[in-house]
Amino acid sequence: MLLGRSGSGKTTLLRLINRMLVPSSGQVLVEGRATTDWDPIRLRRHIGYVIQEAGLFPHFTVAENVGLVPGLEKWDHTRIAARVEELLELVGLDPHEFSSRRPRQLSGGQRQRVGVARALAADPPILLMDEPFGALDPVTRAELQREFGDLARRLGKTIVFVTHDIREALLLASRIVLLETGRIVASAPPDEFLRLVHPEVQAFTACLGDEPEASA
Amino acid sequence: MSPWSFFLDHRAEILGATLEHLTLVIVAMAIAMVVGVPLGMFIIQRPTLRTIALGAASIFQTIPSLALFGFLIPIPFIGGIGKRTAIVALVLYALLPILRNTVVGLTGIDHAVLESAEAMGMTPAQILFRVRLPLALAVILAGIRTATVITIGVATIAAAIGAGGLGTFIFRGVALVSDSLILAGAVPAALLALLADFLLSLLERRLRVV
Numbered sequence: 001m002l003l004g005r006s007g008s009g010k011t012t013l014l015r016l017i018n019r020m021l022v023p024s025s026g027q028v029l030v031e032g033r034a035t036t037d038w039d040p041i042r043l044r045r046h047i048g049y050v051i052q053e054a055g056l057f058p059h060f061t062v063a064e065n066v067g068l069v070p071g072l073e074k075w076d077h078t079r080i081a082a083r084v085e086e087l088l089e090l091v092g093l094d095p096h097e098f099s100s101r102r103p104r105q106l107s108g109g110q111r112q113r114v115g116v117a118r119a120l121a122a123d124p125p126i127l128l129m130d131e132p133f134g135a136l137d138p139v140t141r142a143e144l145q146r147e148f149g150d151l152a153r154r155l156g157k158t159i160v161f162v163t164h165d166i167r168e169a170l171l172l173a174s175r176i177v178l179l180e181t182g183r184i185v186a187s188a189p190p191d192e193f194l195r196l197v198h199p200e201v202q203a204f205t206a207c208l209g210d211e212p213e214a215s216a
Numbered sequence: 217m218s219p220w221s222f223f224l225d226h227r228a229e230i231l232g233a234t235l236e237h238l239t240l241v242i243v244a245m246a247i248a249m250v251v252g253v254p255l256g257m258f259i260i261q262r263p264t265l266r267t268i269a270l271g272a273a274s275i276f277q278t279i280p281s282l283a284l285f286g287f288l289i290p291i292p293f294i295g296g297i298g299k300r301t302a303i304v305a306l307v308l309y310a311l312l313p314i315l316r317n318t319v320v321g322l323t324g325i326d327h328a329v330l331e332s333a334e335a336m337g338m339t340p341a342q343i344l345f346r347v348r349l350p351l352a353l354a355v356i357l358a359g360i361r362t363a364t365v366i367t368i369g370v371a372t373i374a375a376a377i378g379a380g381g382l383g384t385f386i387f388r389g390v391a392l393v394s395d396s397l398i399l400a401g402a403v404p405a406a407l408l409a410l411l412a413d414f415l416l417s418l419l420e421r422r423l424r425v426v
Contacts, residue, residue, distance in 0.1 A: 018335055020331075020334060020335060040337075041337045041338075041339055042337070043337070044334070044335055044336060044337030045336070045337035046337075047335075049332060049335035049336060051328055051331060051332060051335075052328070053326075053328040054328070054332075055326070055328035055329050055330075055331055055332030055333075056329070056332075057329060057333070057347060058326075058329070058351065059350045059351055068336060069336050069337065072336070072337065072338065072342070115332075118336075128335075
């Protein structure tokens with residue numbers, strides 16, 4: 001879980017992992033290989049990606065969106081259809097009701113669920129998530145966070161998750177990595193993280209007591 | 217003689233000129249689309265080329281049409297008197313709206329959509345043909361529609377360099393100070409433009425996916 005203020009480098013770090021960005025020095029290893037040694041297309045199809053606005057294709061149906069990467073990977077149609085149905089059920093959407101809808105006919109929470117299903121479609125071992133629940137209303141967000149926590153435990157994938165919400169980090173993370181102006185200033189499991197004395201850590205933990213819902 | 221009876225008396229001739237006019241427009245538009253849309257696709261990722269192409273297309277647009285027809289006459293291969301020269305000029309006029317709308321349509325796509333397309337491992341060609349192009353189609357068609365209406369109008373001036381079409385009546389009418397002759401060219405040209413605009417607007421609405 002990457003935590004940090006806006007502009008601290010969370011998204012940059014995420015984008016280095018799937019080679020949307022290339023490091024100016026040093027290297028980023030994915031499964032032991034530098035991202036620059038990977039074919040970028042192969043690397044990205046190996047890594048699921050979910051962003052804040054979901055980024056669903058507006059001209060595709062829900063089923064076409066979810067089946068996109070399997071389609072790119074040349075799966076046959078019946079296998080894609082079965083996989084789409086399986087995934088929609090996994091993210092809590094009824095395939096019969098939602099398969100043929102377009103993204104604009106969905107609520108924000110439903111779109112984000114489709115975004116997660118799409119990222120999981122080709123069963124990538126790694127999942128990158130950039131504030132996936134950031135644009136949702138508080139109630140929907142809490143609901144998706146809870147469900148996603150269960151899902152993540154069941155899937156057993158490597159998930160790199162960007163957030164600026166300390167509550168979300170504490171709820172979902174197995175390890176919280178705190179970034180400040182492009183540098184890692186802390187890295188610890190949630191319970192230890194709360195006890196750290198670094199000033200930036202304390203700036204974040206100080207948010208916990210105040211309002212019931214940290215504003216985005 | 218009233219314009220109406222003139223119109224009836226010369227209907228065969230007017231119909232012939234209308235078809236000739238339509239042919240000029242269709243040929244010019246076909247060439248402009250075949251050039252403009254792929255050129256637009258090619259230049260979106262190349263900022264320098266994009267500035268040059270759009271700049272050049274804008275310059276053609278600012279040349280008064282009668283002057284452009286005149287300029288083309290002495291140019292070898294594409295110039296001279298007749299339909300070929302007229303088509304070259306019409307293509308130059310139609311290019312800007314098509315090119316500009318292609319570029320605007322292809323680049324004006326929600327950033328989150330392009331970002332996720334790239335992150336999911338789509339190749340640049342797949343992003344262009346399966347994401348950008350389908351989402352830009354309505355905007356591109358709007359450019360084609362604008363270009364068609366412009367071309368139908370400008371094509372009347374093509375008669376000045378012997379390309380025929382409805383402009384023939386207009387020029388003759390101006391020379392003979394005959395309203396009937398002018399109207400025999402102008403009214404069908406206006407109707408043609410309105411009709412083309414209407415039909416393309418129907419198509420455009422059907423292509424608007426979002």
